[in-house]
Amino acid sequence: MDLKEIQNLIKFVAKSGASEVKLEMDDVKITIRTGSESDTTIVQQVPMQAAPVIQQQAAPAQPAAPVAETTVPETAVSEDSKYITIKSPIIGTFYRKPSPDKPVFVEVGTEIKEGDVLCVIEAMKLFNEIESEVSGKIVKVLVDDSSPVEFDQPLFLVDPS
Template sequence: MDIKEIQNLIKFVAKSGASEVKLEMDDIKITIRTGGDDRGESTTYVQQIPMNQPLAQAVPAAAPLAESVHAEAPAASEDSKYITIKSPIIGTFYRKPSPDKPMFVEVGSSIGEGDVLCVIEAMKLFNEIESEVSGKIVKILVDDSSPVEFDQPLFLVDPS
């Protein structure tokens, strides 16, 4: 392996975003490390952005904020007749048991107590989230494959 190949390898690793690459051949061992520690922190920050995004959008200026409060007050009273199903854990929300399977529930689906609504992955464990109420799914509040926090609303259910 000549110096040009090593330089090309370094450039490739830097562009790929990998923090460390080890290459061992017959008589050569190469370890390439980049500034991966800083990137790890930024990845954590990026995962937190979707959680804070609605808050940031709600506060662009003082006048629109007052209008949005009045506009959302009737919507909140409409939603008060629905039961909110919240996340019991922190993790990644999935609407399907696996990529090739159908969704657990859709808007308009009738559910009963004990029906599986979604799966939340936490630390490589997939936890089935079961309904504690019977009713009809009115709204799904989280996108598939999105991170969720503890006690974050996931579904709105009409109990009637």
């Protein structure tokens, strides 16, 4: 197994959501674990007599939410074009509050500046504060609290003026 194949395997495991994958072949043993801030890869040259074995411990799958197609009137699109869309930088669960007993980070109408915390996204038991990269006023919150979000999914609309 060459380096390029190992790199492709690491990318595949990272995208699959599996928490750990073990691959044992004739003279190579690879273990890939995800769940920390960086992927851990162990490659060992081990003399083995058994046939290739692949073990995979998959993370619990989340049920996919049904996607409803909606048509947006052109007037709404042209109105929204003057706003800046703040998108999710990661996959995870969107939270508007730092904890259940605290107030929300931002409401519609809140003035924000660069560096202000807008929300928290939980990914693999880590809570990531999402900070604003723009200054302006929150016009719309596009995601419900405690909802799963995808990478690059719009979270907020901001009026920069």
